[in-house]
Amino acid sequence: MAPKTKRRANGRRSPWAAAALIGLGLLITGGVYAGASAAVAAGDDSTSTSALTVEDGKKLFQANCATCHGLDLQGSEAGPSLYGAGELSVEFQMATGRMPLQMQGPQAPQKEPQFTQEQIEAVAAWVQSVAPGPTFPSEETLDGQGDIARGAELFRINCAMCHNVAAAGGALTEGKYAPGLSSTSPLHMYAAMVTGPQNMPVFNDMTLSLEDKRDIISGLIFLQENESAGGFSLGGLGPVSEGLFIWIFGIGSLIAITVWITAKSN
Template sequence: MAKLNQPKAASERSSRKRGRRHPFATFALIAIGLGLTGGVYAAATAVPAAASAETTASSQADVDAGQKLFQANCATCHGLSAEGTDSAPSLIGVGAAAVDFQVGTGRMPMAMDGPQAQEKTPQFTDKETKQLAAYVASLAPGPSIPASEYTDGKGDAAEGAELFRINCAMCHNVAGAGGALTEGKYAPALKGVTGTHIYEAMVTGPQNMPVFNDQNITPQQKADIITYLDYIQKNPSPGGFALGDLGPVAEGLFLWIFGLGSIVALAVWITAKAN
């Protein structure tokens, strides 16, 4: 009798075991979990999603306005789709920073052909410049306009001075007064240039300037350089008459002409008086 009841009890336990592990129970639990997770996520991100949609719509409006400005003012040289022509390079991939710098400083559109584009009064308003930048940025990824935390001049001026002397002074002069280059080109003076435009120049490399990406000079180091340039503009030279901050060549020429010239003139006067 015990042998007959034993298989029956085993069969009941096996049946109950199979009932607890019904194959559809796993799928039901997964579905419930996904539903709850999706509901919580949707509720948590409902407001940010709406705000993001508004930002996208505004950006698209800027892109559309920038495209119209580009086709009316820039397409003659750069092509209808900014693909470039024989007269001007492609703008695909240059990013918003390059446009904001070139157009915001008046270098573009160029007034005339020359060794390099010269700074002049901008022909577009700040809003129009940002719209042009938004359109060019929509064509392909590229450097963006920097955040104000890196351009407000609140970095380390001492660190920025060392970085500037190592990376920039050979062209721009240690005081940012600029200097001549070959073939009629030049490194412009940096006095009066905004921190945003200085940062944009470093990441885009306009004219003959090399590109200083974030691997070469980090964003914080760029902020330090901007802080140094802002400091020397706000603080006069402690050595008196700065002679335009043109460096030892200008100082030596000044001494040669006026210093030695004065000695020679004095010697001639003494000789003439004695005679």
């Protein structure tokens, strides 16, 4: 009688095999999808900056700004007309976060912008197309290569009474204030001089020429990039902070020394 051969069990697998195959499939599928998405995103980077059009800017304005400024920029009781404001003013107000207005007050405070730079430029382009006004300057005006000494002198004559001689800002009347300029970009320095936001007067080319503005911007950039030559600046706020420092630390030190000498003598 022929010996019986053992039959191999067919179809028997580890209970973890199916889970392992599913996991491997998910990993492969996820990797392929991630790679494809990255490739598509990289291909779209070159066109992302030009994706928003003037029409997109119009829609953004109507959705976020028209309540106060009107659908046709005519203004309302809640906001001024934008006729003649131009793209430079719109970019300044939106990029510094002053607009949209957070709440009514003596003036609009600077805060984080609510829109991307592309959205801001699209809105500005639409406003410029409907109601032209001041536009962006040349790169040379903002390059910081003007006459720094002359710019500092012009700043002291025309701006320091509000912004402080060290550009640290200062208080005005009725709760208003002139902001510090320690982190203001060259474009926004120029925009403020040309458009006169808040309580700032407009410095047109008859008051300050383009070369004057370039020199002032160069002087302010120099202040931003260089530490106080006189040592600790105390905020650059002038005699008030300096007098307070002397009173607290100078007079306080003299009193402490006097008390110490008296205690020793006793």
